[in-house]
Amino acid sequence: MPDPLRPVSLSKDGDDCLVIQWNDGHRGVYHWQHLRLHCPCAGCQEERQQPPDPLRILKPSQLQPLKPVAIAPVGHYAYKITWSDGHDTGIFTLENLRALCECEQCSRKSEIRNPKSETNPNDQRSNPKTSV
Numbered sequence: 001m002p003d004p005l006r007p008v009s010l011s012k013d014g015d016d017c018l019v020i021q022w023n024d025g026h027r028g029v030y031h032w033q034h035l036r037l038h039c040p041c042a043g044c045q046e047e048r049q050q051p052p053d054p055l056r057i058l059k060p061s062q063l064q065p066l067k068p069v070a071i072a073p074v075g076h077y078a079y080k081i082t083w084s085d086g087h088d089t090g091i092f093t094l095e096n097l098r099a100l101c102e103c104e105q106c107s108r109k110s111e112i113r114n115p116k117s118e119t120n121p122n123d124q125r126s127n128p129k130t131s132v
Contacts, residue, residue, distance in 0.1 A: 002024075003023055003024075005022065005023065005024070005094050005095065005098060006022070006023050006076070006094060007020045007021065007022055007023070007094065007097075008021045008022065008023050009021045010071065013029070015067070016031055016032055016033070016067075017029055017030065017031055017032070018030040018031075018032065018035070018068075018071075020097065022098070026098075026101075026103075026105075027103060028097065028098065028101040028103060028106075029101065029102050029103040030097070030100060030101065030102055031102060032066060032067055032068060033066060034100065034102055035081065035092070035100065036066055036083060036087075038100055039087070039089075039090035040090050040091065040092060040093075040096055041087075041089040041090040041091070042089075043089060044087075044090065059085075062085055064084060064085070065084070066083060066084055066085060067083070067084045068081050068082065068083055068084070069082050069083065069084055070082040074091055077093055077094060078091045078092055078093045078094060078096075079091075079092050079094075079097070080092075
């Protein structure tokens with residue numbers, strides 16, 4: 001039976017990336033903005049399901065560059081990230097973090113699983129013809 005997935009080390013790469021070295025040899029790369037946009041807490045999940053509010057007023061903390069101020073382990077299964085905007089309720093499980101990896105290898109796999117839709121030239125909806 002293989003060892004359970006676990007991080008060996010966490011480090012920063014510049015000001016905008018987290019790097020996780022996993023026990024299976026994988027080097028995971030995560031942009032802070034990507035992690036914040038995929039926060040798994042109930043409040044963020046609900047907010048992502050709402051249509052954008054063009055009249056929403058930004059708080060002063062939302063005008064600053066987003067960055068983590070603390071990362072703490074939660075047992076042996078997750079990490080809790082406290083963000084510069086005060087948000088701290090997201091618990092990122094190890095499996096979720098691995099799935100959010102943005103390294104070149106994982107990005108290619110993601111593109112294969114979820115290809116971007118291409119326009120079909122024979123589809124009338126995507127290629128309307130004008131009549132004269």
